[in-house]
Amino acid sequence: MDMPSVEEEALKIIQARPEGVLQSELWKLLNIDSRKCSRVVKKLNDADLIDRVEYREEGLKTYLLKARQQAVDPSLLMAGDELIPCVGCDLDCTVEQCPVLLDWMYELAISEVNE
Numbered sequence: 001m002d003m004p005s006v007e008e009e010a011l012k013i014i015q016a017r018p019e020g021v022l023q024s025e026l027w028k029l030l031n032i033d034s035r036k037c038s039r040v041v042k043k044l045n046d047a048d049l050i051d052r053v054e055y056r057e058e059g060l061k062t063y064l065l066k067a068r069q070q071a072v073d074p075s076l077l078m079a080g081d082e083l084i085p086c087v088g089c090d091l092d093c094t095v096e097q098c099p100v101l102l103d104w105m106y107e108l109a110i111s112e113v114n115e
């Protein structure tokens with residue numbers, strides 16, 4: 001999806017916090033005014049990228065914003081120092097029988113034991 005950067009920025013902030021972000025905080029974090037923030041949040045919500053739940057903060061109504069999908073933890077792509085071989089791979093793929101991937105998973109198992 002082609003998004004202007006303020007939406008991307010907002011999504012990144014929301015994704016980085018699994019517990020969610022209040023809309024009343026988000027516009028301060030983004031350095032934009034609250035009306036612009038409402039439009040940004042509406043776009044993300046309309047695109048099904050976030051959930052927006054009504055929330056009361058000291059009697060004032062705001063929204064708690066949570067990402068539908070959390071950002072991927074890059075460390076999940078690593079087995080020790082080895083990046084998962086599927087990144088950049090152009091072999092004919094049969095995931096269940098791939099010897100390259102099996103080797104990597106073996107490395108992963110070893111690196112987890114050694115931690």
Ligand code: SF4
Pocket residue numbers: 085086087089090091092093094095098099100101
């Ligand atoms: S499973 Fe094997 S063949 Fe498929 S993308 Fe990963 S490394 Fe490449």
